[in-house]
Amino acid sequence: MRQSKSTEITVGMFVAAGLVALFVLAMKVSNFTDFTDEAGYQVVAEFENIGGLKVRSPVTMAGVRVGRVAAIDLSPVTYNAHVTLNLYGSFDTIPTDTAASIYTAGLLGEQYIGLEAGAEDEFLKDGDVIELTQPALVLEQIIGQFLFSKAEGE
Amino acid sequence: MPLVKIRDLHFYRGNRAIFDGVNIDIHRGKITAIMGPSGTGKTTLLSLIGGQLRPDKGTIEVDGQNVHTLSHSELYALRKRMGMLFQSGALLTDINVFDNVAFPIREHTKLPETMVRDLVLMKLQSVGLRCARNLMPSELSGGMARRVALARAVTLDPMMIMYDEPFTGQDPISMGTLVNLIHRMNDAMGLTSVIVSHDVAETAEIADYIYLLSGGKVIEKGSPEQLKRSSSQWVQQFMQGLPDGPVPFHYPGTDFADDLLNGEVSA
Amino acid sequence: MIDTIRSLGRWGLSVFERLGRGHLLLLAILRGVPELFLRFSLVIQQLFSVGVHSVLIILISGLFVGMVLGLQGYNTLVDFGAEESLGVLVALSLVRELGPVVSALLFAGRAGSALTAEIGLMKSTEQLSGMEMMAVDPVRRVLAPRFLAGFISMPLLAAIFSAVGVFGGFLVGHGLLGVDDGAFWSQMQAKTDWYEDVLNGVIKSIVFGFVVTWIALFEGYDATPTSEGVGRATTRTVVHSAFAILGLDFVLTALMFGDV
Structure with a gap:
């Protein structure tokens, strides 16, 4: 039941990739930057x-x-x-x-x-x-x- | 007072009565066997005792508590004191033998890992599989899987343990091993055992008391010796495994000769 | 005649019964979610098998969907001399619709069916019953972590899908068709709204993740414990999820973007 280190690392990378994607959508694709007017x-x-x-x-x-x-x-x-x-x-x-x-x-x-x-x-x-x-x-x-x-x- | 007290139990599947007024007492420290032909709901009876199914009528008391009036958490507290050995072993297939046996300990206690290890190795040693601890369940034979499951069922030192068809489909050696183990476990740990089975010889060898079920009723009860001397033809047929008797060899229906001559030819 | 009506009634009753069981299961799962935060390692395990295993299919599909959008969009826009709006077209289609919907459909096919099969097999091999008898509630121990993992994974997967898709559209639009890259990005940024478009897309994907995981877990938990039953349940997961995703997508789109 205890997971190996590699499981934790890959899950961490997955979550990070998702957040980065969301960040890209915010900063690069949408006008989110305008909210920091x-x-x-x-x-x-x-x-x-x-x-x-x-x-x-x-x-x-x-x-x-x-x-x-x-x-x-x-x-x-x-x-x-x-x-x-x-x-x-x-x-x-x-x-x-x-x-x-x-x-x-x-x-x-x-x-x-x-x-x-x-x-x-x-x-x-x-x-x-x-x-x-x-x-x-x-x-x-x-x-x-x-x-x-x-x-x-x- | 018996540990398990079943009174006037009725249970229906659709319109078919699986149990039709069954009374059973299971006494502390004894091995009680529930026997009967296939399809008499022996496994259902264990699920009822474990609270996984609800009876349509009647009560089941375990250690003085009515299983079916308990709240969710009370029922789970009671189950911690009951072990059950499933026919398939029901091991968790994605973890190895060691983790399977450690599973109930890790779920229910906060013991440090070194202590978990000691406990697990102790239990595995008692079923002779200490050195198989790194195998996955898929690598075990049927008999070994049942022994692992037995080790897992007793990790929390329950007051009783229920065996669902423990001997079915085993070769003579592992059958002998299991018979021996069940007997030893019962005596060494002061357990109360319930065995559901239709393997007459093995069960009669270790059981202190036997209930014979058929057609939703208790047909006969008593010690193995009493049952062997029973005057009932049905009991004799079952205990000796005779092919024909009160339980006919043929599925009931029309007369054979009549069927050959006049039966409908299906298109 | 009477028989037809009767079988119709029986069918209706069984549908409602399943719906009821499904909702009861959902309630039981949700009650098990809070305690998971104390044992988050269970969720991480499931994030691995539910989320990480779906990343590859999401990356590849996202890239190609974006590239196709770039190609098709360009061909249409160039007739109006508006090819500089390609970025807007690609980004809005992905962020509002295709990202959440297509990744949810892929998620149902990849992770949802696997969840159903896993739970169904655990049921048919008595593992769930076994847990119950070990006083471990399988709904809390097995279903709840998977539910939370699906719920968390889905919006992340949809975001990855959209981001990769926009990149794919840019590759085709700028690299292959020669759309000015400055115009591509600036028009996209000017017309894609963070709240209206991106966040609504994220909300959609959260809803889809909730529903798809729920359907998958219920089908597995409710499956007839035979190999045939598990097979049928797996098929049902994919079909019902697809219906639920597309139907809900219409409702959500109407609520978010339609002035209804």
Whole structure:
């Protein structure tokens, strides 16, 4: 009944291999590393339409990732999308009049929020609101508008 | 007071009555044999005594405790004091002889390994297999396997031991060895033994008391001498192994001549 | 007519009876699990025969499943010019579905059938009865360690399967078909969610490990103690496990990924 050393060693190797595999899935395959995001501060932006934006979508500035979408709600007053952004602590010099827009990465890619810096001397703090926002482009709307203007022109 | 007291035992398999009102007393320090033709449920009786099966009616008391009203842990505590030798030996096939005999000690006690070794070697010595301790069960002959199983059954020094067909399928030498061992174990260790068997000669040689079972009832009981002198034809047929008698040679059915002439030909 | 209904009823009753016995056995096994932590060497022994012996088949199958996914996925994606998403396709298929499901099916075939045969043979050679009479509860001594070992092994095996499979997909995608390796990994990382995908896959494999080991142990413990009975029980283990895995997979997928 007592097991040999080699049994224990192989079982140990098996368990280790399983854990390593899980670790690889976490670090290499999935976005687990994103959860180790540095602590940051939260600001709020209201959008007319967020299209396909999701919680945890990236927030970028000049293409550099500066944060992630933390939460998405519907505002009960304005019926706009109420998006909470989690910005990394190291980017603490973003002007208060910064504009937020929703872009699509590539033609069919995922959607993300792009920030364009303003000119104010004051910087965004935890709990601040980004006033200038531009909604997501919804393809059907654009095509609709295009056809409408075409028809009007004739 | 007897060690095992069976009263009004009824047990059914489907609609067939295996036991139909059986009373048996097994006395301390004695070798009691339960005998009967194949299929009379002798092995079933041992399972009932060991608490592995439940009777449909009646009680079985072992050492004053009703086996079938005990809780799980009380039953297991009682079983530690009972040994059982299965027909096949029931050795654990993935460990060797030594570990098999050590198994109950390691399971039930926290004795240090050196003491386990001494105990196991002692028990193996008493069945003459001390030097076979490194063999695997598959390398043992049937008789040796039973001896190992016997050593294992007595490792915890039980108060009683039950033998299920210990002589079946043994060559004369190992049969003799087993008869001798059972007898010696009983006397040397002050055990109470129950032997279930249909080997008349060997059993009669060592048993103090014999119960003859047939058709779910106790047909006859008494010492081997009493049974040999029994006036019952059935008992005589069984004890002497006569081919025909009250138990017919032919499976019951229609008359042979009638069957040949008029029997249906199956398509 | 009456006979047909009657045999149907008998069949139904026996099914329920087996289900009941199965659940009682599970309860007895679970009660035996806590004390195993005091005697963990019993579990290690079983981890060896249940887990380690299944590693090779899992490694090889995982690698090939991943490679096939790479090949098939590439052929489909390249029509849309989206071959850079190959990593996403391979990783999501493996982590969400194929890893847990295929490794559970292999586990049932490799370890489950072996468990049933082992327990069934122990029963038919009176080893289980013998233990009972030695006052050792076979459910706690024999079944519970095997159950825990199966339960622990399955998620590890599924993780190995998925990881090796992703590697296989990468080998084919990058090495053979020339997909850019940076895009392969970065797209995969961007689209594969730790909670949503990886952890849900792990939960699936835990559930499968639980069920497959349970079925295997029950079939062995409940087998008719003859060589024919043990053979039939072994077949039943594989068939019932396959049904259980695929059925449960649908339910779990609906709960996890479907917005039901």
